[in-house]
Amino acid sequence: MNRITSFILTVILLISCAANVQSQSGGTFKAGKNTFLLNDKPFVIKAAEIHYPRIPDAYWEQRIEMCKSLGMNTLCLYVFWNLHEQNPDEFDFTGNKDIARFCRLAQKHGMYVIVRPGPYVCAEWEMGGLPWWLLKKDVKLRTLDTYYMERVRKFMKEIGKQLADLQITRGGNIIMVQVENEYGSYGTDKPYVSAIRDIVRESGFTEVPLFQCDWSSNFTNNALDDLLWTVNFGTGANIESQFKKLKSLRPESPLMCSEFWSGWFDHWGRKHETRDGATMVAGLKDMLDQNISFSLYMTHGGTTFGHWGGANNPAYSAMCSSYDYDAPISEAGWTTPKFWQLRELLSKYVAPGEKLADVPAAYPVIEIPAIKFEAAAPLFANLPAPKKSVDIKPMEQFNQGWGTILYRTTLPKVKAGTTLLITEMHDWAQIFVNGKLIGRLDRRHGENSVTLPALKAGARLDILVEAMGRVNFDKSIHDRKGITEKVELLLNGNAVNLKNWTVYNFPVDYKFVQNKKYTAKGKQTMPAYYRATFNLKETGDTFLDMQTWGKGMVWVNGHAMGRIWEIGPQQTLYMPGCWLKKGENEIIVLDLKGPQQAIVKGLKKPILDMLREKAPETHRKSGQKLDLQNETAAAQGTFTLRNGWQEVKFDKQVQGRYFCLEGLSSFDGSNIASVAELHVLGADGQPLSRENWKILYADSEETRSGNRTADKIFDLQESTFWSAVDNAAYPHQVVIDLGKDAVVTGFRYLPRAEKGCPGMIKDYKVYVKAGAFKY
Numbered sequence: 148m149n150r151i152t153s154f155i156l157t158v159i160l161l162i163s164c165a166a167n168v169q170s171q172s173g174g175t176f177k178a179g180k181n182t183f184l185l186n187d188k189p190f191v192i193k194a195a196e197i198h199y200p201r202i203p204d205a206y207w208e209q210r211i212e213m214c215k216s217l218g219m220n221t222l223c224l225y226v227f228w229n230l231h232e233q234n235p236d237e238f239d240f241t242g243n244k245d246i247a248r249f250c251r252l253a254q255k256h257g258m259y260v261i262v263r264p265g266p267y268v269c270a271e272w273e274m275g276g277l278p279w280w281l282l283k284k285d286v287k288l289r290t291l292d293t294y295y296m297e298r299v300r301k302f303m304k305e306i307g308k309q310l311a312d313l314q315i316t317r318g319g320n321i322i323m324v325q326v327e328n329e330y331g332s333y334g335t336d337k338p339y340v341s342a343i344r345d346i347v348r349e350s351g352f353t354e355v356p357l358f359q360c361d362w363s364s365n366f367t368n369n370a371l372d373d374l375l376w377t378v379n380f381g382t383g384a385n386i387e388s389q390f391k392k393l394k395s396l397r398p399e400s401p402l403m404c405s406e407f408w409s410g411w412f413d414h415w416g417r418k419h420e421t422r423d424g425a426t427m428v429a430g431l432k433d434m435l436d437q438n439i440s441f442s443l444y445m446t447h448g449g450t451t452f453g454h455w456g457g458a459n460n461p462a463y464s465a466m467c468s469s470y471d472y473d474a475p476i477s478e479a480g481w482t483t484p485k486f487w488q489l490r491e492l493l494s495k496y497v498a499p500g501e502k503l504a505d506v507p508a509a510y511p512v513i514e515i516p517a518i519k520f521e522a523a524a525p526l527f528a529n530l531p532a533p534k535k536s537v538d539i540k541p542m543e544q545f546n547q548g549w550g551t552i553l554y555r556t557t558l559p560k561v562k563a564g565t566t567l568l569i570t571e572m573h574d575w576a577q578i579f580v581n582g583k584l585i586g587r588l589d590r591r592h593g594e595n596s597v598t599l600p601a602l603k604a605g606a607r608l609d610i611l612v613e614a615m616g617r618v619n620f621d622k623s624i625h626d627r628k629g630i631t632e633k634v635e636l637l638l639n640g641n642a643v644n645l646k647n648w649t650v651y652n653f654p655v656d657y658k659f660v661q662n663k664k665y666t667a668k669g670k671q672t673m674p675a676y677y678r679a680t681f682n683l684k685e686t687g688d689t690f691l692d693m694q695t696w697g698k699g700m701v702w703v704n705g706h707a708m709g710r711i712w713e714i715g716p717q718q719t720l721y722m723p724g725c726w727l728k729k730g731e732n733e734i735i736v737l738d739l740k741g742p743q744q745a746i747v748k749g750l751k752k753p754i755l756d757m758l759r760e761k762a763p764e765t766h767r768k769s770g771q772k773l774d775l776q777n778e779t780a781a782a783q784g785t786f787t788l789r790n791g792w793q794e795v796k797f798d799k800q801v802q803g804r805y806f807c808l809e810g811l812s813s814f815d816g817s818n819i820a821s822v823a824e825l826h827v828l829g830a831d832g833q834p835l836s837r838e839n840w841k842i843l844y845a846d847s848e849e850t851r852s853g854n855r856t857a858d859k860i861f862d863l864q865e866s867t868f869w870s871a872v873d874n875a876a877y878p879h880q881v882v883i884d885l886g887k888d889a890v891v892t893g894f895r896y897l898p899r900a901e902k903g904c905p906g907m908i909k910d911y912k913v914y915v916k917a918g919a920f921k922y
């Protein structure tokens with residue numbers, strides 16, 4: 148090669164490299180004066196919150212196109228730590244967990260991405276996204292606990308490897324990254340939040356704005372000077388009130404609602420949740436007209452497949468498998484009336500000359516004729532290898548994360564009427580003696596004991612405990628499963644702690660449930676796995692009709708579809724057609740309670756609102772009426788008509804376990820009383836823990852148009868509320884059992900977040916007693 152040729156090739160190579168660098172170089176995104184700046188031009192974020200693991204990866208692109216066709220320009224998504232690191236140091240970013248691929252697909256369709264890596268995410272997801280194996284140690288989650296922070300740093304480093312190169316400055320589409328998640332609702336610990344911020348930066352997210360989100364009532368608790376501040380609130384909220392404090396503190400900051408809740412999530416045993424579409428659109432219009440950015444949570448909820456659904460506490464309440472959320476895009480990716488209302492609005496906020504993208508076609512839907520289950524594998528006839536333990540221990544100590552656990556021991560001689568007491572049972576248990584069902588316990592109802600029949604010494608005791616979702620919000624995320632403390636017999640006034648347990652673990656892994664002896668015929672009277680095959684000539688989305696089954700889980704072709712429970716409101720499971728195949732398909736159902744009929748059909752529409760819960764919906768027995776005639780009020784007065792928290796301090800402290808708030812009148816002249824949240828203040832003037840609170844009485848609760856029961860006043864969610872019905876006159880009362888005797892110095896009251904504070908109590912009285920109130 149001569150020098151001229153060599154020189155020419157070198158020049159070509161340099162030009163090529165320069166061109167490649169130019170193609171790989173990106174833009175910029177930053178916070179400007181009262182606006183975000185994308186490549187130095189004003190930009191309003193119109194983000195659609197969707198979650199990659201709640202959508203089959205084969206459908207990712209269609210769902211992204213659906214969001215694009217609404218008029219959104221950004222996708223907002225959590226990163227689920229426990230999905231990617233199911234065992235320590237075993238990271239998985241393949242298939243449905245390939246978050247980098249998801250972001251690239253978004254970029255393909257001109258969508259930017261906001262990443263929310265936690266490490267805690269909430270999201271009605273198992274343990275808020277934190278891995279169960281953290282609970283094998285005496286760990287303090289979401290603090291500067293040494294072990295916890297060590298694991299956070301490892302996880303965040305892996306996220307950086309996946310996503311840091313997708314920042315907009317490097318030619319990608321990630322424009323912002325969140326630090327922690329709604330930490331003000333958990334605690335006040337700026338050093339911890341600062342440490343998480345530093346770890347996010349160490350992981351490579353240094354070229355786009357970092358932000359933190361909280362509620363307008365608590366965002367200053369942990370606000371860091373070098374982070375962008377955003378607030379979360381739901382449809383109907385008073386927009387001006389939500390941003391008032393943030394505007395006063397940072398008058399030149401761009402404003403953003405980082406979670407504008409389009410609907411709500413469903414709980415087992417409670418009515419299906421919906422929110423008004425016109426109210427949602429009105430709130431978004433209000434923000435857009437003020438140049439306020441938003442993320443619509445959820446734009447498409449999808450499905451919480453497998454065992455990943457979380458739970459709220461107090462009171463304990465597990466989430467359904469459907470995460471439809473009453474979102475504009477349905478669980479199956481269909482348009483809804485909300486979708487078209489929102490698309491019409493956003494069509495008015497596009498650049499001149501532009502128009503919204505076309506709405507992509509939905510996937511085909513099929514019906515499947517009844518599948519009959521001919522084979523079953525009873526649990527007690529398919530026991531795995533046993534483990535021994537002198538003392539009873541939670542599931543985690545037997546290296547089990549999810550599923551069902553069987554504790555077995557023998558009993559001494561027992562008289563009829565003896566109480567078996569379990570402390571604590573998480574979450575749904577069946578008690579058998581010598582193979583016979585004695586009783587069932589449900590954590591939702593605070594049940595923890597059964598009465599035994601007369602038994603001879605040596606009787607076999609079996610306690611089969613199903614772990615529902617771990618709590619995903621507040622301090623209760625330290626939610627160990629199985630039996631966490633002890634099992635006792637109450638004999639002759641003495642508590643006898645049972646010892647010498649044999650333990651059997653039933654995980655949720657497909658290989659475990661497939662590898663059973665499916666030989667039994669006919670209806671089973673004990674917990675069992677059921678297996679069947681069915682043939683399809685064509686595939687398509689469908690909804691598995693589980694109305695005749697009891698309680699358990701379902702797997703199809705190796706995919707964990709979700710939980711089932713006869714109580715509803717969800718009676719079907721979304722079955723994506725991409726997981727079915729032409730020819731033979733396999734379905735396995737674990738039913739811990741037992742089916743009425745062992746059949747499954749595939750329907751063309753879901754059933755998400757069929758509630759069969761037999762427990763009372765309200766906290767008032769028939770004919771019951773609270774008697775306050777001879778009671779002395781600890782405080783009385785008049786609230787101020789405004790949004791936000793109001794605090795009342797007593798003239799003198801009182802001591803008691805039972806707290807009653809009585810509303811005497813309303814500001815709007817209606818019969819309705821409402822409370823979004825309530826705190827009772829202790830001796831130090833700070834809120835008492837609400838973890839063990841119980842509603843003992845509420846004179847009126849609205850359950851016709853929504854889940855507005857009295858327990859909403861301490862469900863840790865400011866957008867939900869207790870409401871009296873409109874045909875029940877004042878006064879209205881709520882009685883709370885605080886869980887233990889306490890010194891009470893006052894209380895805090897939060898009215899509804901809408902303009903005008905609908906149903907806000909005007910005049911009130913408060914009572915505190917050591918003993919129970921009279922009814």
